[in-house]
Amino acid sequence: MSNFLDRLIDISSIFNQSCVLCGSRAARQGLCAPCQADLPVLPRPACATCAQPLREPGLCGRCLRHPPAFDAIHVPYVFCYPISALVHAFKYGRQLELAGILGDLLATAAVDAGLRYDVVIAVPLSKERLAERGFNQSIELARALVGIIADRSSPGLCWRKCNTTPQAGLGPRQRRRNVRHAFCVETRLDGLSVAVVDDVITTGATLDSLSLELKKQGAKRVEGWALCRTLHLKT
Incomplete structure (x- = not known):
């Protein structure tokens, strides 16, 4: 049948x-x-924490020297053409019909990984950015993972306290400063594992800042899920 x-x-x-x-x-x-x-598949092996490709399995030097608040990142593709064009059209061109296509790609990677969490959330946008864009691209991607990596999502679990400068175009240090105190989480998450969904991972600064707030509220483990990862950041 x-x-x-x-x-x-x-x-x-x-x-x-x-x-x-x-x-x-x-x-x-x-x-x-x-x-x-x-589509440009992320090379393996990669850092067990930040997913930066390495010559051999293990942790990259940056994660060894400065362990982030998140525990792992899962990402299937490299942020370059043609998937970068699809993400750009979806995110900035408001082509919402691409949400299903990109969500399916991320969902396929999630099925292959076979991981489970207590809750899945999307990286929140500020009220100003949400009003300007009209939608949160990370929420659209997170919907594709509900039922695969977690049985429930909590869109209101966290929020962005201020309208930070867009991360695109900022260097690594500027990115970390830009989102250092950008997020708020007031719900207790004692002992829970949380999956945080975004569209693109660059330095991991956004995920790191949000993960720190989630762990302050008792989250046991926080892992990031994104469609793409930037490998070489120009500063």
Whole structure:
């Protein structure tokens, strides 16, 4: 029965979309198989904490010298073309139809990882940024993980206290200062494991700041989930 339904979906014009990258009609869920295979997969091995690619398994020098508040980062792709173009169109071009495509990519990685948490949350936007953009791209991605890595999400568990300067274009130290006291968490999370979802990880400063606040409220473990990771930050 399931094979019959799969074939029915494949031939249905309702479900069969054109590939958002090449326009091919042989696409399912917005990406054809060749274009999906061309997405820049994060090289392995990678740092067990921040997911920065390494020559051999272990921890990178930065995580050894300055352990972050988060416990691990899980990210399937490198932030470069073509997935960077999709993220940019989704985030800044307000192409909300890409939410399902990008969410499916992240959900596939989550299924493969087989990890579970008590709750999943999205990195919050300030009220000003949310009003300007009209939506929180991290919330859209987090929805794809509910039921896979956690059975519940808590959108109101944390919030951004101030409208910080956009992280894009800032150097590593500036990024850390920019989000140092940006988040607030007032709900007790004693003994809970929390998955924090964002679209792109660059230095990990945002995740680090939020993780610190979550652990102040008793979270036992905090891990980040993102679609992409920047490997070489230009400062």
